[in-house]
Amino acid sequence: MELWFTEKHSPNVNFTIKVDRHLHSVESEHQRIDIFESPEFGRFLVIDGFMMLTEKDEFIYHEMITHVPMAVHPNVRNVLVIGAGDGGVIRELTRYEAIEHIDLVEIDPVVVEVSKEFLPQTACRFDDPRLIIHYEDGVKFVRGKKNFYDLIIVDSTDPIGPGEGLFTKEFYGSCYKALKDDGIMVNQHESPYYEYNALAMKRAHKRIVESFPISKVYQVHIPTYPSGHWLFGFASKKYHPVHDLRAEQWNQLQLKTKYYNTRLHVGSFALPNYVEDQLKNVE
Amino acid sequence: MSKHKLDQTRAPIYEALQEFKKQRVVPFDVPGHKRGRGNPELTAFLGEQCLTVDVNSMKPLDSLVHPVSVIREAEEIAADAFGAHHAFFMVGGTTSSVQSMILYACQQGDKIILPRNVHRSAINALVLCGATPVYVNPDINHQLGIALGMSVSQVEEAIRLNPDAKAILVNNPTYYGICSDLRSIVKLAHEYNMLVLVDEAHGTHFSFGRNLPISGMAAGADMAAVSMHKSGGSLTQSSFLLTGKSVNPDYMRQIINLTQTTSASYLLLSSLDISRRNLALRGGEVFDHVANLAQYARNEVNQLEGYYAYSDELINSDSIFDFDRTKLSIYTLDTGLAGIEVYDLLRDEYDIQIEFGDIGNILAYISVGDRKLDVERLVSALSEIQRRFGREKSGLLTQEYVVPIVAVAPQTAFYAEKEQLPLEETIGRICSEFVMAYPPGIPVLAPGEKITQEVIRYIQYAKEKGCSMIGPEDLAVERLNVLKY
Numbered sequence: 229m230e231l232w233f234t235e236k237h238s239p240n241v242n243f244t245i246k247v248d249r250h251l252h253s254v255e256s257e258h259q260r261i262d263i264f265e266s267p268e269f270g271r272f273l274v275i276d277g278f279m280m281l282t283e284k285d286e287f288i289y290h291e292m293i294t295h296v297p298m299a300v301h302p303n304v305r306n307v308l309v310i311g312a313g314d315g316g317v318i319r320e321l322t323r324y325e326a327i328e329h330i331d332l333v334e335i336d337p338v339v340v341e342v343s344k345e346f347l348p349q350t351a352c353r354f355d356d357p358r359l360i361i362h363y364e365d366g367v368k369f370v371r372g373k374k375n376f377y378d379l380i381i382v383d384s385t386d387p388i389g390p391g392e393g394l395f396t397k398e399f400y401g402s403c404y405k406a407l408k409d410d411g412i413m414v415n416q417h418e419s420p421y422y423e424y425n426a427l428a429m430k431r432a433h434k435r436i437v438e439s440f441p442i443s444k445v446y447q448v449h450i451p452t453y454p455s456g457h458w459l460f461g462f463a464s465k466k467y468h469p470v471h472d473l474r475a476e477q478w479n480q481l482q483l484k485t486k487y488y489n490t491r492l493h494v495g496s497f498a499l500p501n502y503v504e505d506q507l508k509n510v511e
Numbered sequence: 512m513s514k515h516k517l518d519q520t521r522a523p524i525y526e527a528l529q530e531f532k533k534q535r536v537v538p539f540d541v542p543g544h545k546r547g548r549g550n551p552e553l554t555a556f557l558g559e560q561c562l563t564v565d566v567n568s569m570k571p572l573d574s575l576v577h578p579v580s581v582i583r584e585a586e587e588i589a590a591d592a593f594g595a596h597h598a599f600f601m602v603g604g605t606t607s608s609v610q611s612m613i614l615y616a617c618q619q620g621d622k623i624i625l626p627r628n629v630h631r632s633a634i635n636a637l638v639l640c641g642a643t644p645v646y647v648n649p650d651i652n653h654q655l656g657i658a659l660g661m662s663v664s665q666v667e668e669a670i671r672l673n674p675d676a677k678a679i680l681v682n683n684p685t686y687y688g689i690c691s692d693l694r695s696i697v698k699l700a701h702e703y704n705m706l707v708l709v710d711e712a713h714g715t716h717f718s719f720g721r722n723l724p725i726s727g728m729a730a731g732a733d734m735a736a737v738s739m740h741k742s743g744g745s746l747t748q749s750s751f752l753l754t755g756k757s758v759n760p761d762y763m764r765q766i767i768n769l770t771q772t773t774s775a776s777y778l779l780l781s782s783l784d785i786s787r788r789n790l791a792l793r794g795g796e797v798f799d800h801v802a803n804l805a806q807y808a809r810n811e812v813n814q815l816e817g818y819y820a821y822s823d824e825l826i827n828s829d830s831i832f833d834f835d836r837t838k839l840s841i842y843t844l845d846t847g848l849a850g851i852e853v854y855d856l857l858r859d860e861y862d863i864q865i866e867f868g869d870i871g872n873i874l875a876y877i878s879v880g881d882r883k884l885d886v887e888r889l890v891s892a893l894s895e896i897q898r899r900f901g902r903e904k905s906g907l908l909t910q911e912y913v914v915p916i917v918a919v920a921p922q923t924a925f926y927a928e929k930e931q932l933p934l935e936e937t938i939g940r941i942c943s944e945f946v947m948a949y950p951p952g953i954p955v956l957a958p959g960e961k962i963t964q965e966v967i968r969y970i971q972y973a974k975e976k977g978c979s980m981i982g983p984e985d986l987a988v989e990r991l992n993v994l995k996y
Contacts, residue, residue, distance in 0.1 A: 365883070365884060365887050367884070367887040367888060367891050368811075368887045368890070368891070371887075371890065371891045371894050372814075390884060392884060393884050393887055393888050393891075396861065396862075396888055396891075396892075397860060397861055397862075397892075397895070398861050398888055398891035398892040398894070398895045399888075399891060401891075401895040401898070401899065402891050402894065402895065405895075405898060
């Protein structure tokens with residue numbers, strides 16, 4: 229018997245990995261959620277047919293969406309995380325003792341339930357006393373906040389389905405309003421390679437540029453995402469992601485990481501020319 | 512237990528088309544695209560399914576001009592669904608339904624009582640048939656700057672002053688969702704032997720939803736023009752004309768055939784048939800969902816600074832006898848922005864298209880197709896517009912309604928000898944054409960009306976704020992046609 233999971237990375241490209249077992253499948257109010265076990269990537273989470281994370285490579289995504297802003301902002305106390313029902317971002321954030329309060333806004337409680345049951349590697353810090361989970365639409369939650377957060381992390385799915393609203397100008401504008409005067413927003417920024425992802429990337433960048441005075445993009449390498457080349461957005465009211473990097477202070481924290489380091493931090497903001505061109509075209 | 516007499520699970524036109532497809536009839540008739548084969552680009556764009564049923568009337572599919580089989584059956588079932596004596600499938604939009612009502616009720620020189628906030632299609636019908644309008648000035652909510660329904664006392668006065676009028680037309684509801692006391696108006700009008708015509712372009716759902724205002728047919732009106740394609744979900748341009756017992760359906764058919772096409776589209780007809788079936792079977796739940804979504808949106812919008820999403824709290828048991836809770840009408844002037852400015856910002860800045868914006872309000876159309884996450888986007892975008900573009904309220908015009916002065920009948924004015932003058936020079940003259948903001952398509956000036964300083968000021972202000980003004984021959988609306996002395 230052979231089981232293979234296939235996801236379309238483009239209309240003409242399939243990404244297929246061998247599966248041992250299909251552990252769980254559930255249809256929530258918002259989406260279909262599946263968990264598979266694979267020999268190459270361990271357990272992996274699939275939402276509406278798209279691979280969200282695997283046990284083997286999730287560290288890249290979660291370290292890079294969290295430690296980059298944390299190494300820039302000198303004093304993060306209040307954090308808002310949108311999406312992230314798998315718990316990976318929370319795991320990284322709760323390593324910082326200085327953080328006082330985390331609001332996690334996940335639209336789908338089933339994602340959290342499934343992650344707690346099947347993905348203990350990421351869903352391991354949901355009991356942190358600083359964390360409050362809100363099951364509601366992030367677009368709605370952030371609309372009601374003003375001048376409160378130091379950091380907002382937008383850990384969204386692709387811009388089709390329940391995550392659609394997290395790629396809109398009204399959402400980015402609401403985040404701007406919800407942040408303090410020196411706040412930072414980091415977001416999942418799609419990929420520059422395949423046309424579908426690149427279109428979403430450009431639209432997101434255009435809208436963020438229109439909403440924040442500082443808007444930069446940095447790259448990571450994620451083996452299981454389309455093309456493997458993935459981007460995050462760094463939008464900020466005051467701090468520049470490279471010039472204001474506090475490498476020494478961050479290194480003094482002595483957090484052990486598998487992907488992130490402060491040299492890579494600087495390097496990740498240096499983008500290939502074809503990516504820079506795409507971004508410039510919408511700025 | 513069903514309130515219907517006929518089997519509402521049937522959809523005779525749709526069923527006949529399905530059957531027809533199976534027959535694989537060789538077409539040596541029109542349309543010339545022959546099931547799409549002759550126009551591959553169009554077929555690729557619209558889909559083969561669509562093109563194979565774009566066919567002409569023929570024996571198995573009946574004919575809208577003279578229905579004897581499946582269309583007749585579909586009309587009977589539709590009439591049953593709406594509680595009407597007769598239902599006509601219409602393919603020229605609700606405009607043609609409204610016009611047919613008026614052409615049925617009025618002839619040259621007859622009077623018809625209308626609220627001034629009628630759709631242009633009603634006044635167009637007066638140009639065609641030569642009847643004279645007697646306007647009932649609607650009540651105005653001065654805070655919101657919107658025209659309301661007609662109060663019964665004003666209708667009574669109009670009837671007493673014009674006992675020879677043939678008919679009275681009522682909006683049920685207005686574009687903003689406001690209903691007059693239709694039952695009382697019907698009673699009053701019938702005492703004077705006047706027909707009651709209901710423009711139900713924005714009230715299709717009244718016949719199917721729960722806790723919604725009364726429908727024209729239920730209130731005992733003689734005719735109703737129902738935009739099935741708005742809240743009913745059928746294809747654009749399809750509509751129902753409903754009639755009561757007092758209306759002769761065979762004469763009405765002749766009236767409709769004066770202006771309606773002899774090549775009615777089966778895409779439109781089947782969409783009416785399928786949508787009627789859906790509403791008859793599931794309308795209750797569908798419109799509960801819509802009303803709940805609209806109410807949720809109102810609650811959220813009313814937590815934002817500068818906006819007021821109004822609803823049934825406006826009800827005053829007279830000119831706002833009832834309110835359509837599925838409508839999301841929002842007053843914007845406290846943000847310092849005109850409705851039309853918010854309308855433009857939503858589209859240009861946030862990729863959100865709403866139904867219309869006027870001087871003081873916007874209307875977002877909520878329907879069965881909406882998702883909560885889209886409502887969240889709309890509310891957030893309104894919040895952002897207030898934050899980014901909001902300003903002091905000063906200097907905004909609030910008064911929207913301009914009392915018309917009818918000098919000559921619309922038909923006389925429309926066909927009279929005229930001259931074109933710059934806006935400012937037309938004051939005191941009689942206009943021979945329409946001027947209106949579109950949407951909503953309610954005339955500021957209609958043929959035969961006297962042009963006042965107030966009207967010109969309103970037109971100029973609306974243009975300045977970015978309203979799309981239409982109607983006159985001069986597309987830029989810098990000059991107007993007026994009657995020669």
